[in-house]
Amino acid sequence: MHIEVNGLNKKFGEFQAVKDVSFEIEKGQLIGLLGPSGGGKTSILRMLAGLESVDDGDIVFHGKRVNDLPPQERGIGFVFQNYALFKHMTVEDNISFGLEVKKWTKAKIKARVAELVELTGLSGFEKRYPHQLSGGQRQRVAFARALAPEPQLLLLDEPFAAIDAKIRHELRSWLRDMIDRLGITSIFVTHDQDEAIEVADQIMIINKGRLEQKGTPWEIYKNPESPFVAGFIGESTIVDDVSSLKGFGHASDWPGTKALIRPEYVEVGKAADFELLSATEPGRVRHVHFRGSEWLVEVEVGTSRLVTYRSLEKEILHPGDEVQVLIHRAYLFNDNDSWVMENKLKEDPMPVHI
Amino acid sequence: MSSMLQSRWWSWGFRSAVMLYFMILIVFPILGIYGKSLSAGWSTFADNIVEPLAWKAVTLTIKLAVIATIINVFVGTMSAWVLVRYRFPGRRLLNSLVDLPFALPTAVAGLMILLLLGPHSLVGEWAEKLGFTILFHQPAIIIAMIFVTFPFVIRAVQPLLEEMDTSEEEAAYTLGATKAVTFWKIILPNMLPGILSGAMLAFSRALAEFGAVVLVAGNIPGKTLIASVYIFGEIESDNTIGATAVSVVLLTFSFLILWTVNYVQMRGGNG
Numbered sequence: 001m002h003i004e005v006n007g008l009n010k011k012f013g014e015f016q017a018v019k020d021v022s023f024e025i026e027k028g029q030l031i032g033l034l035g036p037s038g039g040g041k042t043s044i045l046r047m048l049a050g051l052e053s054v055d056d057g058d059i060v061f062h063g064k065r066v067n068d069l070p071p072q073e074r075g076i077g078f079v080f081q082n083y084a085l086f087k088h089m090t091v092e093d094n095i096s097f098g099l100e101v102k103k104w105t106k107a108k109i110k111a112r113v114a115e116l117v118e119l120t121g122l123s124g125f126e127k128r129y130p131h132q133l134s135g136g137q138r139q140r141v142a143f144a145r146a147l148a149p150e151p152q153l154l155l156l157d158e159p160f161a162a163i164d165a166k167i168r169h170e171l172r173s174w175l176r177d178m179i180d181r182l183g184i185t186s187i188f189v190t191h192d193q194d195e196a197i198e199v200a201d202q203i204m205i206i207n208k209g210r211l212e213q214k215g216t217p218w219e220i221y222k223n224p225e226s227p228f229v230a231g232f233i234g235e236s237t238i239v240d241d242v243s244s245l246k247g248f249g250h251a252s253d254w255p256g257t258k259a260l261i262r263p264e265y266v267e268v269g270k271a272a273d274f275e276l277l278s279a280t281e282p283g284r285v286r287h288v289h290f291r292g293s294e295w296l297v298e299v300e301v302g303t304s305r306l307v308t309y310r311s312l313e314k315e316i317l318h319p320g321d322e323v324q325v326l327i328h329r330a331y332l333f334n335d336n337d338s339w340v341m342e343n344k345l346k347e348d349p350m351p352v353h354i
Numbered sequence: 355m356s357s358m359l360q361s362r363w364w365s366w367g368f369r370s371a372v373m374l375y376f377m378i379l380i381v382f383p384i385l386g387i388y389g390k391s392l393s394a395g396w397s398t399f400a401d402n403i404v405e406p407l408a409w410k411a412v413t414l415t416i417k418l419a420v421i422a423t424i425i426n427v428f429v430g431t432m433s434a435w436v437l438v439r440y441r442f443p444g445r446r447l448l449n450s451l452v453d454l455p456f457a458l459p460t461a462v463a464g465l466m467i468l469l470l471l472g473p474h475s476l477v478g479e480w481a482e483k484l485g486f487t488i489l490f491h492q493p494a495i496i497i498a499m500i501f502v503t504f505p506f507v508i509r510a511v512q513p514l515l516e517e518m519d520t521s522e523e524e525a526a527y528t529l530g531a532t533k534a535v536t537f538w539k540i541i542l543p544n545m546l547p548g549i550l551s552g553a554m555l556a557f558s559r560a561l562a563e564f565g566a567v568v569l570v571a572g573n574i575p576g577k578t579l580i581a582s583v584y585i586f587g588e589i590e591s592d593n594t595i596g597a598t599a600v601s602v603v604l605l606t607f608s609f610l611i612l613w614t615v616n617y618v619q620m621r622g623g624n625g
Contacts, residue, residue, distance in 0.1 A: 049528055050527075050528075051524050051527070051528070070527070071524070071527040071528045072527055072528075072530045072531065072532065073530075074528075076528060077528065077529075078524070078525065078528040080521045080524070080525060081521075082519065082521060084519060084521035084522045084524065084525040085522075085525075086522060086525075086526075086540060087522075087544070088543045088544065097526070097529055097531070097539070098529030098530055098531075101526075101529060101530045101531045101535060102530050145525075145529070146528070146529075148529075149529060149530060
């Protein structure tokens with residue numbers, strides 16, 4: 001289903017939960033609504049479902065305004081954070097509920113339930129009650145129940161929040177496969193950036209009720225449009241005085257500008273490791289942390305402290321070691337603007353020093 | 355070691371004390387009634403039961419208690435719904451008033467009904483004009499029974515409704531269910547264990563009510579004389595076996611209900 005949202009607003013009492021949110025979603029895409037808790041993601045999802053009224057703005061499905069349609073008539077499936085399974089019904093009855101409501105024939109219901117039980121790997125559990133299932137199984141029942149009436153849009157509210165880390169990983173890729181296979185337009189809410197990056201075709205970053213940025217995970221990572229997005233995706237350190245860093249001297253042209261530097265923008269090593277030594281500057285290792293698959297190195301450059309990763313294959317650094325630091329780029333921002341700045345000395349092999 | 359021994363003594367002591375308490379207070383008196391009712395043999399027992407006035411008192415009591423219970427099931431479920439789902443000024447006050455019938459001496463309840471529905475009261479006159487009398491007739495007994503058993507259904511349904519997640523209803527809506535279907539298929543099954551156990555308790559309490567009913571029933575044998583008042587009368591006229599025979603019928607009924615409630619609650623707890 002093609003979805004268009006224009007100037008969406010929602011207030012709960014005095015609290016503005018959603019502010020002027022507009023976006024468009026192509027058919028068949030899997031969209032992640034990502035942002036901190038209480039940022040308005042769930043409110044947007046619930047308005048799309050018709051579970052929450054819209055104060056202002058339009059929601060358009062397939063070119064048809066659905067603001068005034070009740071949830072029953074929107075052709076959606078909704079997976080709730082706590083699954084909201086019908087406690088007094090078996091797995092089978094939960095899945096067939098939406099079909100019975102829609103007055104499908106007995107034979108069709110039976111076939112559809114069997115199909116979904118198969119699809120979600122719940123064979124053998126048809127007669128169980130929700131309290132007899134594990135968290136992951138309940139999640140899959142909720143998913144099967146939402147999919148049964150063949151909705152055009154699937155909405156998932158924090159679908160993996162209540163599941164422990166290991167199974168969450170499995171379920172994520174399972175969900176991704178499932179949605180790919182069915183080709184159903186889907187939107188899920190999450191506050192976990194890894195989850196959004198791993199699963200979604202496109203991410204919408206929501207903060208304080210506003211849509212900060214929409215794009216593929218790679219686009220958002222590469223070109224964050226606001227300091228919030230830059231800080232929210234990936235790891236980063238904020239440097240107040242960026243012009244003191246080598247290669248970024250001309251940042252002083254914009255007074256009051258700060259820089260956000262990601263670990264992967266920074267390289268540390270001995271002088272011999274760098275081809276363009278002139279673009280590096282000396283620093284001192286403050287801490288090294290073993291992170292399982294790499295080192296996390298904290299290094300002090302002038303008055304700034306930066307963080308970077310270092311491969312386990314390379315020579316092990318120790319706190320106090322003198323190293324050369326190369327900063328590839330920085331994400332600069334001030335009150336009005338934000339942009340990515342490359343290390344100027346890296347570009348120019350013959351830098352002129354004054 | 356010594357503390358373990360001590361705690362074992364404690365636990366044994368506590369259990370014995372509770373058992374003894376139960377025996378003296380509940381089990382022995384009940385056995386006594388069963389024993390006394392049969393003390394003059396089966397035939398005397400049977401005679402006392404099939405005695406027309408006694409039998410009429412028992413059936414009348416059951417009939418009126420059933421009516422009172424049915425009314426309480428509807429009004430009680432509705433009240434619980436309103437108290438849990440709606441927010442309005444005075445809700446807390448209303449909620450605390452629900453327990454009043456438990457706290458009030460039943461004789462006071464009877465007196466209240468007497469004054470409110472008597473022939474010289476507004477309601478009494480109004481009913482008179484419509485062609486029926488409330489006081490000293492069956493409606494008064496039903497009203498008294500409803501009053502004293504009012505809290506049971508409400509208090510049994512309330513926690514179930516509070517516990518129920520509204521997202522279950524929302525899930526039903528998103529699956530296409532109308533409000534009516536959602537009520538019948540999702541909300542009602544969630545409330546049902548509470549409604550049933552509340553109704554059972556209300557019924558057995560209505561069956562046993564004396565204080566409120568005796569003041570408003572008129573106690574005309576065969577017409578408005580209910581079982582508990584009949585027992586009282588038999589004791590007054592020194593027919594202990596007659597009193598115990600009717601008591602045994604009521605007691606057996608109460609036991610059956612109690613067991614049913616337990617069964618329903620057990621199933622509700624598992625399901």
